[in-house]
Amino acid sequence: MRYKDETKEQAIREKAITMIVESGLDGLSMQRLAKAANVSPATLYIYFQDRDDLIVQLSVEENRRMMIATLENFDPDMSFAEGLRIQWLNRARFCLENPIASLFMEQIRHSPYHQRASELVGSEFHQTLGLFVRNNIARNELVSLPFEVYWSVAFSPLYQLVKFHVQGRSFPNRPAFQLTEPVILQALELVLKALKP
Amino acid sequence: MRYKDETKEQAIREKAITMIVESGLDGLSMQRLAKAANVSPATLYIYFQDRDDLIVQLSVEENRRMMIATLENFDPDMSFAEGLRIQWLNRARFCLENPIASLFMEQIRHSPYHQRASELVGSEFHQTLGLFVRNNIARNELVSLPFEVYWSVAFSPLYQLVKFHVQGRSFPNRPAFQLTEPVILQALELVLKALKP
DNA sequence: CATAAATAAACAAACGTTCATTTATTCGCG
DNA sequence: CGCGAATAAATGAACGTTTGTTTATTTATG
Structure with missing residues (x-):
């Protein structure tokens, strides 16, 4: 079986935070985030339940x-x-x-x-x-x-x-x-x- | 000629602020705002240039x-x-x-x-x-x-x-x-x- | 070969915004 | 005073995009 690529998750987290800082919470779009992190939009949903969960997880961490x-x-x-x-x-x-x-x-x-x-x-x-x-x-x-x-x-x-x-x-x-x-x-x-x- | 209805603008401003407080800046949608303020979406653009202008004007006021x-x-x-x-x-x-x-x-x-x-x-x-x-x-x-x-x-x-x-x-x-x-x-x-x- | 990660493509829904039209109000004129 | 012409407010419906999310498929690795 294939293991999760942890560098992908890290890229997603970092790019998400950058996007939010630069253009506000409403500037975070899942599709633009996927593009910025060089992954498919669907990949985001492997690591996070949905957009809200992503933001909450980032905050907690x-x-x-x-x-x-x-x-x-x-x-x-x-x-x-x-x-x-x-x-x-x-x-x-x-x-x-x-x-x-x-x-x-x-x-x-x-x-x-x-x-x-x-x-x-x-x-x-x-x-x-x-x-x-x-x-x-x-x-x-x-x-x-x-x-x-x-x-x-x-x-x-x-x-x-x-x-x-x-x-x-x-x-x-x-x-x-x-x-x-x-x-x-x-x-x-x-x-x-x-x-x- | 027909004059602007100031109660409309006031309703827009108040509902916009309420929406932002309740669901964040990304919770402010022009269509939902229009519905909440009982005006047409197009009316918003008589009083404000666009969504950004609306938010900035509210902040300044x-x-x-x-x-x-x-x-x-x-x-x-x-x-x-x-x-x-x-x-x-x-x-x-x-x-x-x-x-x-x-x-x-x-x-x-x-x-x-x-x-x-x-x-x-x-x-x-x-x-x-x-x-x-x-x-x-x-x-x-x-x-x-x-x-x-x-x-x-x-x-x-x-x-x-x-x-x-x-x-x-x-x-x-x-x-x-x-x-x-x-x-x-x-x-x-x-x-x-x-x-x- | 089994398994799960990763994807590209697609979905309906909602987005901000515009446009053609209607509605209300003021004003000059009879 | 009454009335059409003028004017801008206000609208409903529609525009093309973009949204968050899912599905069917491919890819990589134990």
């Missing part, structure tokens, strides 16, 4: 990669400043090294696919972060807050900076924005100041 | 409404704390009163339409905010920062909280999140602490 990268060398027992620093630098590094994956995830995160995909993602990520937060509140290294308030202050500035970077610009009539490590650390300082008791 | 609401009673000569408070409360109020418009803008902002639309938006908004920032740095009420760092710390936590609210939930397995005024003010306090010298 890219999300997983991002989470693993974000938690590299991270430990929920770390001090708050150290733990947040590691997460910020990990996440920024991943996004800067994978700008297309990063733009793809941004697009999914604000589409109707986000909910369906996030239900299929493992809960370890959130459990680890939840433990980290509780540890630090108990140790009085972090003010006690509703989880959503904590999350929005602790992470959304980073995500916004990353978005500015991968988009190449922040606002019209502004010069191109480059997210460098000193800039990341400068923003992180502000966030730590906000969240430390 | 909703963006304008949002900006006007955000700057109500705002003055660039205000103290930093007072000015930021007004903007936060204005923006939150608008989004909570217009959740569909808010979800629509979130979706546009992370799609390829965002750049094209933001180039068509007046620059007064950004000029006013730029003045506000410079005033407060000069008065030593605000630390001096790259504009993108300032922006991401000052506003993205609010946008994230609003998103949690209009989505109805923040993360899987978390109870529904309601953005109330005390929560907004709690987050605002943290951000002010971060940005004050």
